[in-house]
Amino acid sequence: MTRLTDHFSLDELTQSETAARRRIDNTPSPAIIENLTRTAQTLEQVRALLGSRPVLVSSGYRSPALNAAVGGAANSAHMTGLAGDFICPGFGSPLEICRKIAASNIGFQQMILEGTWVHLAIPATGEKPARQILTANFGPGATTYANGLA
Numbered sequence: 001m002t003r004l005t006d007h008f009s010l011d012e013l014t015q016s017e018t019a020a021r022r023r024i025d026n027t028p029s030p031a032i033i034e035n036l037t038r039t040a041q042t043l044e045q046v047r048a049l050l051g052s053r054p055v056l057v058s059s060g061y062r063s064p065a066l067n068a069a070v071g072g073a074a075n076s077a078h079m080t081g082l083a084g085d086f087i088c089p090g091f092g093s094p095l096e097i098c099r100k101i102a103a104s105n106i107g108f109q110q111m112i113l114e115g116t117w118v119h120l121a122i123p124a125t126g127e128k129p130a131r132q133i134l135t136a137n138f139g140p141g142a143t144t145y146a147n148g149l150a
């Protein structure tokens with residue numbers, strides 16, 4: 001098992017039930033593994049912020065085919081390995097996690113309160129963190145995003 005950081009492995013940031021079930025190749029390139037390593041480093045900061053409680057990642061890298069299969073956004077940061085979806089039940093709800101991260105100095109690009117999980121994207125190498133914060137609203141047709149935390 002390849003460790004990216006102390007608490008996050010490459011397996012954890014590339015596994016996908018959908019990919020396994022539909023036999024979709026979700027193997028990251030070396031450049032994407034570099035990005036996943038940076039994502040894992042940010043998740044380590046989040047883990048420490050949340051009292052060093054386990055952060056459970058449900059989705060990290062998604063190949064374009066996998067991203068399409070799960071209905072991800074066409075420009076999803078998951079496709080470049082620059083985003084992770086996670087929960088931290090030992091700390092609190094996704095809203096409580098988002099509030100804690102919003103109040104920290106963690107250099108994220110975009111954070112989305114996705115209802116039952118948190119989406120956190122990091123800036124590409126050399127970019128300044130935009131620290132955009134959104135809340136997803138899952139409508140009957142499309143998902144819309146509101147600024148801030150609801």
Ligand SMILES: [Zn+2]
Binds near residue numbers: 078
């Ligand atoms: Zn996500």
